[in-house]
Amino acid sequence: MKTLIKIFIFSIAFFSLLSGCKKDQLDIKHAEDPCECASEVSADFVIEESTGAVLQFMTKTDTVLKNKRVHFTALEDDATYTWYIGVEVFTEQSAYRYFDDTWAGSNIPITLVVKKNPNSICFPNDDGYDSITKTFHVSQYPISTGVPFTDVDAGPIEGWYRVKSSHLPDSFDIKLDIRVDGQGGVIGRHFNITNYNGYGDSCIVQSEVKAMNYRQVWNDPPTGYCDNLYAMIHNKMDGVTEMEMSWIGDGGGFIYYYGRKL
Numbered sequence: 001m002k003t004l005i006k007i008f009i010f011s012i013a014f015f016s017l018l019s020g021c022k023k024d025q026l027d028i029k030h031a032e033d034p035c036e037c038a039s040e041v042s043a044d045f046v047i048e049e050s051t052g053a054v055l056q057f058m059t060k061t062d063t064v065l066k067n068k069r070v071h072f073t074a075l076e077d078d079a080t081y082t083w084y085i086g087v088e089v090f091t092e093q094s095a096y097r098y099f100d101d102t103w104a105g106s107n108i109p110i111t112l113v114v115k116k117n118p119n120s121i122c123f124p125n126d127d128g129y130d131s132i133t134k135t136f137h138v139s140q141y142p143i144s145t146g147v148p149f150t151d152v153d154a155g156p157i158e159g160w161y162r163v164k165s166s167h168l169p170d171s172f173d174i175k176l177d178i179r180v181d182g183q184g185g186v187i188g189r190h191f192n193i194t195n196y197n198g199y200g201d202s203c204i205v206q207s208e209v210k211a212m213n214y215r216q217v218w219n220d221p222p223t224g225y226c227d228n229l230y231a232m233i234h235n236k237m238d239g240v241t242e243m244e245m246s247w248i249g250d251g252g253g254f255i256y257y258y259g260r261k262l
Contacts (some may be wrong), residue, residue: 035122043114043130045074050096051211059213062237063137065155066104068213070136071096072112079116103138110134139214144180152189154178156261157217157233161241163259165198171259172198174243176233178217181205191219193231196245203229230254235261 048071049064051057064070073094074081083090085097086108099108111133118126141155158178164171175194189209194202203226210220216234227247234242243257 035119038119038122040123040126041079041114041116041118041128041130042076043074043112043132044076045072045110045112045132045134047072047110047134047136049213049215051213057211057213057216057218059216059234060237061136061213061215062134063139063214064099065141065212065214066099066101066138069096069098072110074112074114076114076116079114082113084111084113099138104140106138107135108138110136141214142212150180152178152180154212154217155214157212157215157235160262161233161243161259162262163241163243163257165245165255165257167255168198173262174198174257176217178209178212179205191217191231193219193229196226196229196231197247197249201227207231 046060047062048058049061050069050071053069058071071094072083072085077093079093081091081093083092083095085095088097099106111131113131114129116128118128120126139155141153143153145151145153158176161174161176162171163174172195174196177192177194179190179192180188181190189212190205191207191209192202192204193207194204196203203222206222206225207229208220208222210218212218215236216232219229219231221228221230227249230244230246232244236242239260241257241259241261243259245255245257246253
């Protein structure tokens with residue numbers, strides 16, 4: 001009997017020891033891989049259209065309006081940069097150039113060469129040199145229409161959209177039409193938007209265009225009209241449309257729409 005008791009006590013102690021070892025193993029923290037977030041030297045860069053020299057709204061794009069400033073920014077930090085933009089050469093991480101209407105209809109190639117000390121531990125075959133050429137298009141837009149000048153063709157940003165938002169159960173359609181109208185003796189680009197909230201409300205000849213790029217446009221909220229509507233429409237390069245809307249009737253907060261151009 002004493003022998004059985006001893007065996008039982010030994011078994012409990014043995015399994016307790018195993019459990020303790022197993023617990024200790026779970027607590028062991030493995031060292032992070034130093035190469036997990038590392039990357040080879042890259043000359044990749046982004047192209048962004050600016051709404052103006054002072055009012056700096058920037059839109060990532062592959063096409064721009066004519067008479068606009070276009071920025072080019074290298075994604076690699078702390079490197080040596082050489083940009084080739086036409087016959088000009090630049091050496092900053094970010095550069096820009098203004099493309100007036102003489103460039104309308106042109107495809108502009110931009111080349112970036114990047115040199116940097118590579119991470120030879122993670123990438124022993126990386127020579128620290130990379131070059132990339134990207135091409136963007138200067139569109140014919142905006143195009144003045146009407147005689148006399150009564151309208152403007154702003155390009156694909158205008159037209160009908162089908163969007164979905166959290167404030168309504170179903171999708172709905174919105175129309176954007178940028179026009180040139182006279183109001184109070186002032187001629188400006190008006191941001192006419194139909195069914196902006198999905199309830200059938202529209203804002204016509206009350207809100208003006210605050211800023212506009214080829215893929216993105218912002219309105220100037222019409223104080224006292226259209227429920228103080230604020231609107232932004234962005235046609236992204238991946239084909240998805242994003243919108244931001246705000247009006248007094250919804251409590252003044254931003255509502256986000258997602259959809260596509262019809």
